[in-house]
Amino acid sequence: MEGETVCEVIQSRSHSFKAGEVVRAMTGWCTHAVVDATKVKHVETHGAPVSTALGVLGMPGFTAYGGMKVIGQPKPKETVVIAAASGPVGSLVGQIAKLAGARAVGVAGGKEKCDYVRDELGFDAVVDHRSQAFASELSSACPDGVDVYFENVGGHVWEAVSPLLNLYARVPVCGLIAQYNGPGDSPGDRLPALMSSILRRSLLLRGFINTEFLDTHFDAFKKEIGPLVASGKIKYREDVVDGLENAPEAFIGMLSGGNFGKLLVRVGR
Template identity: 80%
Template sequence: MKSSAIVLASRPAGAPSPENFRTEEIEIGTPRDGEVSLRVLYLSLDPYMRGRMSDAKSYAKPVEVGGVMTGETVCEVTQSRSPEFKEGDIVRAMTGWRTRAVMDASSVKRVNTHGAPASTALGVLGMPGFTAYGGMKVIGQPKSGETVVVAAASGPVGSLVGQLGMRVGARAVGIAGGRDKCDYVKNELGFDAVVDHRSPDFAFELAAVCPNGVDVYFENVGGHVWDAVLPLLNLYARVPVCGLIAQYNGPGKGENDRLPAAMSAVLRRSLLLRGFINTEFVPTHYEAFQQELGPLVASGEIKYREDMVDGLENAPEAFMGMLKGSNFGKLLVRVS
C-alpha cells in the first residue's frame, strides 16, 4: 500500500517557503499483528510545526530532512490486526502529513467528541483546547472579577481561554488582527472587549479596556503584544506561556531588549511566568478536560471556529499563511 506524503525538503532560514516542502509517494505496507491501517480524514496544522522544521535545540526532536512533516490527524481505521480497534473506528494518531498510514495500535487513540464533529478532536477538544484548559487550570487560575487577556483570541487556543475565563466570572479581553476577527471575538464569542493589534494606537487602546490592569495574560504570541501587556500586569498576575509565534521565524526587532524590562517587572510585581507544554498536564487533567468540555462543545455552549482547507497538497501554503496570521479559527486540512 502507498501513501502520498509531504516531507521536509530543506530547513527554512526565516519564514518557510514552498521550496522547504516536497510531495512523495511512500510505501507503507499492510498491518501486522498489533497494528492498524489508517485513512487520514483531517490533518491539524499548528504553529509548533515551525519549530520542528529547525534543528535548533528544543523540547522535541526535529523532523529530519527528507522525513514526513510531523502532525496529528483524525483517521478512519480501514484494517485492524488489533483487538482494540475495528474497521470504521475514528481515531487520533500522529501520522504526519500523509494520506494513509500503518501504526502500532498502542499509539492510536479513539475519538470521543460527545457528539461534536470528529474534526473538533484536533481543535477545541484536542491539543489546542487542552493547551487552553491546562494553562488556565494550573497556571492562570482566573477568579471572578479579575481581568483575563489573551492574544490570537480568534484562534483555537485563545478563543477557549477567554470563554473559560468568563465561565468563572472573569472579564475577558481579546487581542486579534483585523476587523473580522475582532468582530467575531466580541460578537460571537462574547468577550467583554477586544483590541486590534494592528492598530497604530494598540498599546493605548489595550490600556483603555483594562482600566483595572491585567490579572491573567495567556501568552502565545510575544513580540509587540507582550510589550503592550507588560506594563498592565497587576501585582501577583499570572502569565501562562504556551507559545511565541511572533518569534518562530527568527528574532524580531528589539527582541534582545525585552528581557531586562520583563525581569524587572517579574521582581517588582511578584509576577508568575510559567512556560508549559500541554502534555505535562495530561496525566492529571486530560480526562477532566474531555468530560467537562465535550458536552459543552457538543451543545454549543462553548463556541469554536474551524478554517478548513481541502487537499493535502495545499497544506504547505496553508501552513505558511498561518504563521502570518491569515487563518481564521483552527486550521485543518481535509485530506479525504
C-alpha cells in the same frame, strides 16, 4: 513532517480497534499510515463533529484548558487578556475565563476577527493589534490592570500588555508566534527590564507544553468541555483547506495569521 490526524481505520491487527472506527493518531502529512496501536486513541467528541478532536476538543483546546486551570487560575472579577483570541487556543481561553466569572479581553488582528471575538465568542472587550493606537486602546480596555495574560504571541502584544500586569499576575506561556519567523532582538536587549518587572510585581511567568498535564487533567477536560461544545455553549471555528497538496501553503499562511479559527487540512471525505 509531524501532524496529528483524525483517521478511519481500514485494517487492524489489534483487538482494541476495528475497521471503520474513527481514531486520532500522529500519522504525519500523508494519506495512509501504518500506526502502532498503542499510539492510537479513540475519538470522543460527545456528539460534536469529529474534526473537533483536532481543535477545541483536541490539543489546542487542551492547551487552553491546562494553561488556565493549572497556571492562570482566573477568579471572579479579574481581568484576563488573551492574545490571538480568535484562534483555536485563545478562543477557548477567553470562554473559560468567562465561565470562571472573570472579564475576558481579547487581542486579534482585523475587524472580522475582532467582531467574531466580541459578538460570537462573547468576550467583554477586544482590541485590534494592528491599530496604530493599540497600546493605549488595550490600556483603556483594562482599567483595572491585567491579572492573567495568556501568552502565545509575544512581540508587540507582550510589549503592550506587560506594563498593565497587576501585582501577582499570572502569565501562562504556550507560544511565541511573533518570534517564530524572525531573528528577534539580541538576547540581552530587554531582559533587565523584564526581570525587574517580574521582581517588582511578583509576577508568575510559566512556560508549558500541554502534554505535561495529560495524566492529571485530560479526563477532566473531556468531561467538562466536551458537553459544552456539543451543546453549543462553547463556540469554536474551523478553517478547512481541502487537499493534502495544499498543506504547505496552509501551514505557512497559519504562521502569518492568514487562517481564521483552527486550521485543518481535509485529506479525504
